[in-house]
Amino acid sequence: MKKIIITLKYMVASLLIALSFAGCVAGQPAADDSTTAAIEAQDITENPDARDKDSQPDAQSENGLPRAIQTGNPVSLADIPAYDGTSYIQLENNMPDFTEEEKKSTEAFERYSDLDSLGRCGQAYANICPELQPTEERGTIGNVRPSGWHTVKYNDLIDGNYLYNRCHLIAYCLAGENANEKNLITGTRYLNVDGMLPFEEKVDAYVKETGNHVLYRVTPIFEGDNLVASGVEMEGWSVEDEGAGICFYVYCYNVQPGIGINYADGTSWESEIQEQTPNSELMGDNKNETAQTYILNTNTKKIHRPTCSSVSQMKEKNKQTYEGTVEELENMGYTPCKKCNP
Incomplete structure (x- = not known):
């Protein structure tokens, strides 16, 4: 009888301990959506086990990409016509390459690829919504030196004089990322302002006006072992209205009119970019x-x-x-x- 009583006491004690522990966990304040999204992004970039099998780091792909989260089917440089004076071109009839399942997602997330062995950025992917957008002014990013970076000026030839900007793959106004080295590439002023900015502003204005979600994916395209990207592939799709508000799939050229660029190492010189030969x-x-x-x-x-x-x-x-x-x-x-x- 004593053994039965002692056993029952241990069982009750164990149950009380278990309930106490559960109560502590349940009683912790819940993280808000933006915190959850940040944790998910951290898992993707820092915890190899959190990635899908297909997103594990590997050798450079046939698309000229270092390797990335690698959703979608990034364009090959072989399919891109030579720059002819237009800052970007449309791809695949301007229809982004998201899956039907992705196009229905209203989950807030942002994911950034690890840098490859050459220090290059890979694909960045987010579902832009008010929870991700910043509520304060952007901080400094000058401590980040993306692959191929050079601080070089061409006075009176370039707006702002400097050839290169630290270009966000996912703009600060969309996801609030500051000095994230996985989100900054060496991009020309022309790429930043004439190529990418119009699409960033369009998405930013749409989300602020509607509160809807926009799937947003940017993939830097590198040729071989070049440290400077030849350009970036940009995709956008507004979820709640099935692309009625935002729908684009473009390639933006990382060039600077009037300046020649060695994409292998980022060096440059004053030299008019030639139009396509007749x-x-x-x-x-x-x-x-x-x-x-x-x-x-x-x-x-x-x-x-x-x-x-x-x-x-x-x-x-x-x-x-x-x-x-x-x-x-x-x-x-x-x-x-x-x-x-x-």
């Missing part, structure tokens, strides 16, 4: 040749020879074989690839 010069005597086989990129409207290295990097849905002449293709709005028709 098509007749690119193709030489081939322009009026007899019919031949060409591979077309129906997205970028580029003509490639079948042996061009860009063909193997092309998305299958954009690839088309054509038997005919370059002149015929030019009349259809296509232009020759510079790589295989120097």
